[in-house]
Amino acid sequence: MPTISVDKAELFKRLGREYTTKEFDELCFEFGIELDEDTTEEVLELQKQGQQTEAPQLKIEIPANRYDLLCIEGIARALNVFLGRADPPAYKPADTQNRRQLKITGETKDVRPYAAAAILRGVKFTEKSYASFIDLQDKLHNNLCRKRQFVAIGTHDYDTVASDGPFTYEGRKPENIHFVPLNKDKEVDGNGVMELYSQDKHIGKFLHLIDKSPVYPTIYDSNGTLLSLPPLINGDHSKIKISTTNVFIECTATDATKLDMVLDIMCAMFSEYTEKPFEIEQVEVINPDNSKRLTPVLDKRVMKARSTYINSCTGLSSSAADLTKLLTKMGLPSKPSGETEYDLLVEIPITRPDILHECDIMEDAAIAFGFNKLPRTFPTAYTVAAPLPINKLSDIIRKETAMAGWTEVLPLILCSRDENCQYLNKDESELKKAVHLENPKTLEYQVVRTSLLPGLLKTIRENKHHALPIKVFETSDIAFVDTSLERKSKNQRRVAAIYNDKKGSFEVAHGLLDRLLNMLGIEFLPSTTRRGAEKGYYIVESDDKTYFPGRAASIVYRPPPTHKEPESTFDNLKSKLTEALPDGLKDLVESRDRVIGTLGILHPEVLEKFEIKNPCSAFEFNLEEFL
Numbered sequence: 001m002p003t004i005s006v007d008k009a010e011l012f013k014r015l016g017r018e019y020t021t022k023e024f025d026e027l028c029f030e031f032g033i034e035l036d037e038d039t040t041e042e043v044l045e046l047q048k049q050g051q052q053t054e055a056p057q058l059k060i061e062i063p064a065n066r067y068d069l070l071c072i073e074g075i076a077r078a079l080n081v082f083l084g085r086a087d088p089p090a091y092k093p094a095d096t097q098n099r100r101q102l103k104i105t106g107e108t109k110d111v112r113p114y115a116a117a118a119i120l121r122g123v124k125f126t127e128k129s130y131a132s133f134i135d136l137q138d139k140l141h142n143n144l145c146r147k148r149q150f151v152a153i154g155t156h157d158y159d160t161v162a163s164d165g166p167f168t169y170e171g172r173k174p175e176n177i178h179f180v181p182l183n184k185d186k187e188v189d190g191n192g193v194m195e196l197y198s199q200d201k202h203i204g205k206f207l208h209l210i211d212k213s214p215v216y217p218t219i220y221d222s223n224g225t226l227l228s229l230p231p232l233i234n235g236d237h238s239k240i241k242i243s244t245t246n247v248f249i250e251c252t253a254t255d256a257t258k259l260d261m262v263l264d265i266m267c268a269m270f271s272e273y274t275e276k277p278f279e280i281e282q283v284e285v286i287n288p289d290n291s292k293r294l295t296p297v298l299d300k301r302v303m304k305a306r307s308t309y310i311n312s313c314t315g316l317s318s319s320a321a322d323l324t325k326l327l328t329k330m331g332l333p334s335k336p337s338g339e340t341e342y343d344l345l346v347e348i349p350i351t352r353p354d355i356l357h358e359c360d361i362m363e364d365a366a367i368a369f370g371f372n373k374l375p376r377t378f379p380t381a382y383t384v385a386a387p388l389p390i391n392k393l394s395d396i397i398r399k400e401t402a403m404a405g406w407t408e409v410l411p412l413i414l415c416s417r418d419e420n421c422q423y424l425n426k427d428e429s430e431l432k433k434a435v436h437l438e439n440p441k442t443l444e445y446q447v448v449r450t451s452l453l454p455g456l457l458k459t460i461r462e463n464k465h466h467a468l469p470i471k472v473f474e475t476s477d478i479a480f481v482d483t484s485l486e487r488k489s490k491n492q493r494r495v496a497a498i499y500n501d502k503k504g505s506f507e508v509a510h511g512l513l514d515r516l517l518n519m520l521g522i523e524f525l526p527s528t529t530r531r532g533a534e535k536g537y538y539i540v541e542s543d544d545k546t547y548f549p550g551r552a553a554s555i556v557y558r559p560p561p562t563h564k565e566p567e568s569t570f571d572n573l574k575s576k577l578t579e580a581l582p583d584g585l586k587d588l589v590e591s592r593d594r595v596i597g598t599l600g601i602l603h604p605e606v607l608e609k610f611e612i613k614n615p616c617s618a619f620e621f622n623l624e625e626f627l
Contacts (some may be wrong), residue, residue, distance in 0.1 A: 001064050002143055003036055006072040008056040010128060014076035016085060024058070031082050032367045033069065034061040050299035067144050067261065068351035071136040073129075073269045081331045082368075088331045091268055091350055094121065094281040100167065102250070102295075107171030107286040111213040111388050112152075112230060112252045115169040116263045116295035117283040119158060120247040122275025131244045133270055140262055148206050151253040151262045152231030154219065156238035158246035165222025165261040166286075169216030169252065179226035180236045191218050193229060211500035219250055228252075263296045264350040298350065303361065304342035310362045315375040320344055327361065370499075389627050390493050394475045397495055397623065400519050404512060406471045406497060411455025413477070414445035419454040423544035423609040435476055435479045435489050448479040448489075452620055453546070457602075457610040460500050468614065473497035473512075475623070494597075496620035500612065506551060509617035510539075513555070513599060520626055525558065536561045539599055547600030547618075555597040555621050597621025 013016050018026065025035040030216055040056040047053060062069040069075050080086040090091055102117045125133065137153045145151040161167075174190025188196055194211055197203040209231050210216055219228040228234045229253040240247065253259035267280045274280075282294040307320045318326070320343045324334035332355070333347040347461060348355045355361065366374060386426065387395070414437070421430045433449040449455065452474050460470055475495050482490040495516070499508045512522060525536035539553040546552075598617040607616060 001061050002070065002139065003059055003061045004070055004075075004139065005057040005059050006075060006442060007128065008038070008058045011058060011072055011076055014072070015079060015083070027079065027083075028060060028368060030367075031079060032063065033066075033075075035059075036061045050362065063354075064143070065354040067140065067265050067269065067353070070143070070265075071132050071269055072138040073132060073272060074351070075306070077272070078331055082329055084329070088333050088349060089268075089272070089278045091271065091280060091298050093294075094119075094276070094279045096281055098164065099157075099282070099284050101284045101286055102169060103166045103169065104288055105170040107215050108169060108252075109288070110214070110219050111171060111210055111215060112217045112254055114253040114259050115219075116253075116254045116259050116285055117248065117250040118263060118267050118296050119281035119283065120267065120271055120274050121158075121245075121279075121281060123245055123247050123270070123273045125242050125244065125273065126419075127242065129270075129273060136266065136269060139143065140265065144258060144262060144265075144503050147402045148231035149209060149250055149256040150258045153262060153266060154228040154230060154234050154250045155240050155242045155266075156227055156234065156248040156250070157240050158248040159244070161225065161227060161237045161248060162221040162223040167222070167227070167250070167283075168220050169250075170218055170220070171213075172218050173214065174216055177216060177218060177226065177229065179229070181229075182234045182239060184236060184238050190229070193232060196230065203232055217252055219252075260295070260297060261353045268349070268351045274427065284452065289561065296350065298411050301348040301350075303346045303348055303355070303358070303621055304337065304339075305344040305346055305358050305361045306341055307343050308341075309343075309358060309364050313359070313370070314366045315377050316365075316369065318369075323365055326365045329368040330364040332361065332364060369597065390624060393623060393626065394493060396519075397475050397516060400516060401473050401475075401495075401497065406473045406512065409456065409459045409472045410476070411459055411474065413449055413455075413479075415447060415449050415458075416444050416456050417446045419458070420447050420449055420451070423457075424451065424484055424606055425603055433480050435481060450480060452476065452477050452478065452494050453468055453498070453618060456496060456498045456594040456608070457612065457616075458619070460498065460616070461611050464612070469499060469501035469508075471497070471499050471508075493623045494620055495623050496618065498616050499604075500614055500616045502614055504548075504551070504615040504617055506601050506617045509599060509619050513619050513621075522557070522626070531544050533558065542598065542600075544598050544600065546603060547598065548603050552598065552600035554595045555599055555619065556593050557596045558593045559625070561592065568625075588610055594625070596625045 019040045021035070021040070030034045035058065035300065038056070043053045058074065069078060077086070081088050100119065102115060104115050108115075126222040129589050132154070137155065140153060145153070172190070174194075178187055178192035180187050182194065194207055197207060217230050218226055219230065220226055225237055226235045227238045228250060238248070247270075249263065251259055251263045251612045271278045271280050280296060280298065282296065282298070284292055285295050286292050307318065307323050310323055311317055320336040323344060324336065327346055331349060331352065335345050337343050337345045346361055347497070402408060416551040419429055420434060421428060430450065431447070434450050437446055440446045456472055456474060459472055465468060473496065475493070477491040477493055479489055479491050483486065497509060497512055499505055517524070522535045525533050525538040526539070530538055535558050537555060537557045539555055542552050542554040543549070544552045544554075597620050600617070602616045602618055607613070
């Protein structure tokens with residue numbers, strides 16, 4: 001969750017009283033945020049040493065979806081409403097005879113297709129409010145806007161732009177763009193902007209958002225003066241200053257929903273400084289298809305809620321009238337609807353895009369009442385939990401393996417494509433089965449593993465300094481692509497173990513496998529008695545390239561027979577197929593047998609790729625077969 005720093009004295013001034021650290025910590029907890037740090041003592045200590053420091057700060061951790069709390073204006077406003085010192089503000093459109101327009105041209109559709117704008121008139125900035133205004137833009141860019149990928153904000157001194165005529169949002173070729181970037185004194189074109197900021201630590205990280213586009217998004221006033229080259233930089237001509245009294249806010253985006261959210265937050269937070277508080281001048285946006293809309297959209301959003309639902313979730317027995325008081329305390333003006341079921345009408349302000357469902361309203365009612373005050377009741381139904389069968393079986397396996405002297409490890413479920421496939425000598429087609437991360441941050445975490453072996457081998461690699469032998473195991477999930485399922489993937493619970501010593505010691509891994517399966521009541525089936533056995537397991541030689549040639553085997557499981565009579569047609573087909581197979585594979589066809597895993601001595605090439613010098617024996621099998 002994001003953490004913001006606010007001036008302690010300024011916040012307490014807005015709240016109308018001084019708080020001790022403990023008192024303010026309790027207030028934050030009651031409201032659903034958390035005081036992370038009070039720097040007062042640290043500042044006083046530095047001042048005693050004669051060092052210059054900023055004023056004491058309060059570092060507050062806020063929920064990730066409460067964008068209205070990213071600045072001191074939002075926190076102070078919300079806490080004042082929560083404490084009953086103020087009513088929730090009503091945001092209203094300003095009356096204007098000459099409404100400004102923002103025309104969007106079709107060239108922007110492939111780069112940043114959406115735009116919106118607003119005007120704040122009669123703003124009176126102080127040094128602190130101006131700094132907060134700039135800081136909120138940065139925080140929105142880093143959170144909701146996802147590093148300007150979804151939305152980019154531009155703020156301008158409205159008095160420096162053309163006083164009439166439409167603004168235009170259009171796409172232009174880089175060589176046709178000419179302007180002086182913010183805080184620069186030399187005119188450049190679009191290509192010059194890329195060169196100018198290629199090494200810039202702040203702007204340089206956003207160049208990739210448009211540098212491959214044949215046209216760059218631009219915003220001009222009616223005089224043809226470039227105001228902004230989103231999402232990179234504004235023009236110096238319309239530079240906003242502390243003396244600015246009329247502010248033009250424009251946002252461009254690749255996500256229409258987030259566009260409105262960002263513009264709403266910017267206007268709502270700083271409309272308190274306008275000549276008429278909380279009055280916002282809307283701009284008419286004309287889309288390429290000539291459809292029109294006013295931004296920001298200040299129409300009230302009303303949701304219906306049930307007091308019965310809120311009471312059932314929280315354990316309260318409050319009336320609709322009592323719940324309206326709680327919701328108003330959280331900045332959600334409410335009133336009884338008069339209906340039988342949905343008996344609450346809740347107004348959702350433009351600052352609360354996180355309110356999407358009735359459960360969000362219920363959560364705010366619970367916060368206003370106080371989580372610590374909610375009644376504690378026992379459920380009327382018998383709800384004692386029981387482990388899932390696969391988890392219970394996994395715990396049994398873990399316990400037995402640990403009692404046999406093996407150490408359980410818990411590697412990460414993500415690995416690189418090479419570790420999951422190439423390092424295990426598997427064919428590239430194996431990657432088609434894997435669940436891939438769409439935008440991996442590092443090469444080490446690209447896919448969800450399809451085998452437990454890479455994690456165990458990496459564990460041994462990082463613990464080579466330990467005395468031999470190293471005996472490690474894991475009982476956990478892997479994942480595969482499965483397009484037949486709604487979620488397009490499935491998990492599979494597996495068991496794997498690796499024995500690392502100066503000798504291969506195939507018998508050690510085989511011995512642990514025998515122990516685990518015998519403990520589950522599954523006997524080993526020798527070749528002499530295999531044909532007539534009802535259930536059990538055995539191993540057959542395989543050519544799995546993960547293992548050393550001639551030292552690899554498949555683990556074959558024969559489940560108990562079912563009572564269903566086999567069809568004669570299938571019996572005839574199975575008999576003919578069996579005759580055509582080698583002797584070593586006949587049992588796989590004429591019985592219920594199925595391969596559930598592998599066993600063997602790992603191939604030297606596999607060990608070399610994982611930087612392991614000593615030989616390893618290993619096994620891995622599917623645990624879900626025994627449910």
